[in-house]
Amino acid sequence: MTSSIARRATRPLRSTRGRAVMTLGVVLGLGTVGTLAYWTDTATVTGGTFQAGSLKIQVDGVEDDPVGFSNAFKADNLAPGQSVAASSQIQNVGTLTANYHASATATGALAPLLTYSVRAGGTVNDQGTACTGGLEVFTGGIGTGTTIIANTAGTLRTLVAATGTESFCVTATLPSGTTGGQGQNAKVTFTITGKQVGAP
Numbered sequence: 745m746t747s748s749i750a751r752r753a754t755r756p757l758r759s760t761r762g763r764a765v766m767t768l769g770v771v772l773g774l775g776t777v778g779t780l781a782y783w784t785d786t787a788t789v790t791g792g793t794f795q796a797g798s799l800k801i802q803v804d805g806v807e808d809d810p811v812g813f814s815n816a817f818k819a820d821n822l823a824p825g826q827s828v829a830a831s832s833q834i835q836n837v838g839t840l841t842a843n844y845h846a847s848a849t850a851t852g853a854l855a856p857l858l859t860y861s862v863r864a865g866g867t868v869n870d871q872g873t874a875c876t877g878g879l880e881v882f883t884g885g886i887g888t889g890t891t892i893i894a895n896t897a898g899t900l901r902t903l904v905a906a907t908g909t910e911s912f913c914v915t916a917t918l919p920s921g922t923t924g925g926q927g928q929n930a931k932v933t934f935t936i937t938g939k940q941v942g943a944p
Contacts, residue, residue: 800838801903801938803912816872817914817932825920829868829875831913834936836903842938843902845895846912850886852930859885859917860932862892864901866913875913886932895937902941912936 804810810832817830836842850858865878881899882892893901901910916932918925 797840797940798838799840799842799938799940800836801842801844801936802835802837803832803936805833805835816868817916819916822918824918824922827873827915827917829873829913829915831866831868831875831911834901834903834910834912836905836908836938838938839905841902841905841908841941843900843941844893844936844938845891845900846893846934846936848886848890848892848932848934849888850890850930850932853928854918854925854930855887855932856885857918857922857925858930858932859883859919860892861915861917863913863915864893865911867911868913873915875915878911878913892934903938 801807804812813830813832817828819826819828822828834844836844846862848860850856860882861875861880862882863875863878864881866875866880867877868874869876881894881901886892893899902908903910912934914934
């Protein structure tokens with residue numbers, strides 16, 4: 745009798761524990777679903793544009809063969825002891841400050857007999873026979889690819905960006921006492937090369 749009553753009294757306890765466990769499971773389930781509901785957002789930061797600088801060297805406003813220089817730097821009947829001079833403006837019309845150097849090549853049978861003087865910043869005298877002022881950066885004969893303004897730190901010339909200008913004055917002389925070369929000719933070409941300041 746006593747044992748039967750005790751068994752019946754314990755049944756509701758198991759049922760209550762089961763409901764409690766199920767209820768806990770439901771609560772835990774709702775907590776897990778709740779973690780998927782976080783808000784998100786983004787923000788964007790855009791940088792500015794990038795523009796490369798430019799390096800552009802011109803002579804008398806053009807890149808190749810200025811007419812004024814070629815018309816002035818010539819002689820039809822050059823005799824021993826005579827000379828002719830001409831100048832041009834070397835310009836940096838780019839946006840980067842530049843150093844420049846120059847080389848020259850002379851061709852023709854008369855070429856080895858002529859001597860040259862180059863003055864950076866010089867001007868032609870009234871007679872058109874010599875350069876004056878500025879700095880003499882070369883004197884002597886010109887062959888093939890002769891350096892007339894050296895590509896070294898001590899003798900490079902500098903042209904500032906956009907407004908940099910420097911005169912380039914050249915004198916060609918057929919020295920007194922020259923016996924050969926009658927009726928022969930020569931032609932000289934100058935190459936100006938700019939390089940960005942600070943470049944290796």
